[in-house]
Amino acid sequence: MKKTIILSTLIALSSFASASLLDDAKKAGLTPIPTNSEELTKLIDNPKNPLNEAKVKLGKALFFEPRLSKSNLISCNTCHNLATGGIDGVSSAIGHKWTSNPHHLNSPTVYNAVFMERQFWDGRDPDLEAQAQGPMQASPEMAISKEMAVERISSMAGYQEQFKKAFNEDNITFKKIADAIGAFERTLVTPSPFDKFLDGDTKALSAEEQEGLKIFIAKGCTACHTGIGIGGGMQKFPLVKPYKYANIGDFKGDKNGMVKTPTLRNIAQTAPYFHNGAVWSLEEAVKIMGETQLGMEINDKDTASIVTFLKALDGEMPTIIYPKLPAVTSTTPKPEVK
């Protein structure tokens, strides 16, 4: 009898604690990905580039389209590989002619990138549509000109019709190519156990994960890693103490030293970490964040606990049918690998 009372009390206390933690998480601005598909669609949509099924399908094809690179060998998916958490698994992105990013910048994940307030590490682009135009043209990335991109795509059977369906207009432009890619990327959201927790299902996180969340909030991580993106805003980096790997590459943020806060969604899938991909261990990344941003040493126990929570941000990736792309024709500009 006594035991039962103790047990019931413990359970009651535990669900009280969970409810209180949920409350703290909400107060810290952590927000779930909507489960309601209409609500989600409204959230991820861009009024300047409205989503439709044909556009998303076209965007998927173009995301995987290697003929959008000068060499025929590199697609968006090369650096933002949807099989590996939306990243490439190297410290500094490698592009055309095996050129490393000149600033030694790491490719951020494309999953949940729709929730980022700005795009690129220096936040220079406002949305995915603008972002998509960059890497295609950048000489160390896909290295194609706008004109060659349009010429390549226009020359292949099937694309004409797909653009017509997607945009209800006849011409293919570089902007439309990027807009279709952006539309597809908007759909790459990955709801996780943490979202269920935020939706009120406090059992969706284990006691250990909840403990990690508690520490994550208590230490102040949510100052930057918040919102639906659990990141995505601009923040001074490093803020309090120097970043120990600052000597790798020359990136210093935007003109005010502001750097985009990466999403923590699927963070356990997206090593290496930081703008210069210098850190492979999530534990080390957490400790560095403590130092540079919060000015504190996070001990091993708390670090492990935070990492346990971060793993609950692994989300369900959308099912992607690998596209079948059209064949080149006699008018398709040839690849240039040199």
Add this chain to the structure above:
Amino acid sequence: MKKTIILSTLIALSSFASASLLDDAKKAGLTPIPTNSEELTKLIDNPKNPLNEAKVKLGKALFFEPRLSKSNLISCNTCHNLATGGIDGVSSAIGHKWTSNPHHLNSPTVYNAVFMERQFWDGRDPDLEAQAQGPMQASPEMAISKEMAVERISSMAGYQEQFKKAFNEDNITFKKIADAIGAFERTLVTPSPFDKFLDGDTKALSAEEQEGLKIFIAKGCTACHTGIGIGGGMQKFPLVKPYKYANIGDFKGDKNGMVKTPTLRNIAQTAPYFHNGAVWSLEEAVKIMGETQLGMEINDKDTASIVTFLKALDGEMPTIIYPKLPAVTSTTPKPEVK
């Protein structure tokens, strides 16, 4: 009444012609991909590496697995892209550190490669399992050592269990990695309208396509392009007259000057053509074949007709769900991009 008789007579004559063409095609050794799935499975299976669902699924993951390259950036799919006819769309394969194939060799399609009697342009490997071991290790391709491949794969959660399911044994070996990839590749077959024709549905090919087939057989193309692979055996190349682009690269075939006959299935999807990828036009390729192998000039009309037939070899590609690959761990050997 007279008109009806004439029409009926024409139809009867046309189906007689089709039946006779079908007979000629069969006599020339052209063979359809079985529609019966048991028969097909038996045909594509390798008794030394029996197919099973778990192995094919694992093989698909490994086919798309960039961590099987030294750099983390190149997978089997990079050069044998399943979105673009199973090829890379460049003349000479490009691999690790943007190295071009030292012999300027073109990547052959992986679709229907199971039907080839030998693998590689010089036919040096007997099957897909043996073939798969080569490019992973080749320094201008994926450039990984057997040991590093095994270490990378073994270090990632989930693979251990998948290998256990696929091979019913606990250890992961380089041979098993290649065997799983080979098993997946065996499933990449693409039945086409021509297969329906060979199965007796003479309406599956248009009159123009049938005319092309007739010329294709009459000219003697089926001397090499025959069997279920419509190619895949070893043949002297060039046979009668010199190959006009022989100066590109230094490949001369095996020690007897024998070169593997490429499949013509999906040939309209797999430009550029020949072992050195020197030719982008299918028409030009047909004419070159006439010269080098048959010692004849194929005129424009017959060439166009043959090309019309070749397009009926475009097959239905299997639906491929893009895999979700496991995350690297602290024990995963790091990428080496230099």
